[in-house]
Amino acid sequence: MPCVCSQYPPLELTRAAINKRIKATPALLKPLGLLVTHAAAKLKLLQCPQCGHYWQTGWEWNLGGTEYAYQVPAIEVAEWLREPYLQPAAWMVYAALMQPYYAKNTFEPSGKPCRVAQCPHPAIKFSGVCEPHHIEQLQEFGLLPKRPAGRLFPPYHTASA
Ligand SMILES: [Zn+2]
Ligand SMILES: [Zn+2]
Known part of the structure; x- marks a missing residue:
């Protein structure tokens, strides 16, 4: 069976889209290979054994703290551990x-x-x-909210988009 990576475009930034992804995540994670875990941030970096795409997990207190998986650009494990990707x-x-x-x-x-x-x-x-x-x-100067931690990647570049 071919992998499903190409069926998952970048996560849309709506609660509905993220909640839907949270539900899909246990099945999504199953075929992926775990590359490394970021223990402090409770994040995982995974790779699809079929197409080689990289995936990361994220979680948000606002949405119940349940993990969700999303695709990220390929990256060296040490680099990712230094700064994981931004969470959508x-x-x-x-x-x-x-x-x-x-x-x-x-x-x-x-x-x-x-x-x-x-x-x-x-x-x-x-x-x-x-x-x-x-x-x-x-x-x-504390006059605007701070940007969330994490390495920026497309399409999440500017908060005005
Ligand atoms: Zn794949
Ligand atoms: Zn400048």
């Missing part, structure tokens, strides 16, 4: 918290480069830095 449910919660900020603010480029050394992005108006650095600074 945590990103969903974060995006919801950030939504009012994005709704209130438009970011126009000021025509100047970002003040942060080596940053390739243009600065935005009324700020000396680019949009990602502007948001980062507000987060450092």
Whole structure:
């Protein structure tokens, strides 16, 4: 029997989609091979023995703390242990918290480069830095919710998406 990996597109960031995935996860995990467990974060990195795709588990207190599996880009085990991938449910919660900020603010480029050394992005108006650095600074000052832990991967890049 062929594997089901290609039938699982990136997790949609809705409670319904994540709850559905939680239900599907025990069956999804069965054929996968466990590569390593991140004991402190209670996360697993797995690989499909048929197509080679990588999967990770996540869990969210908000959704009962039950684990769910999702596909992630291939990665070295040591690298993953250093920083596991972002968990989509945590990103969903974060995006919801950030939504009012994005709704209130438009970011126009000021025509100047970002003040942060080596940053390739243009600065935005009324700020000396680019949009990602502007948001980062507000987060450092506790003026915006903090980005959840974890390595970013597509399609989870910006909370405004
Ligand atoms: Zn597969
Ligand atoms: Zn920047």
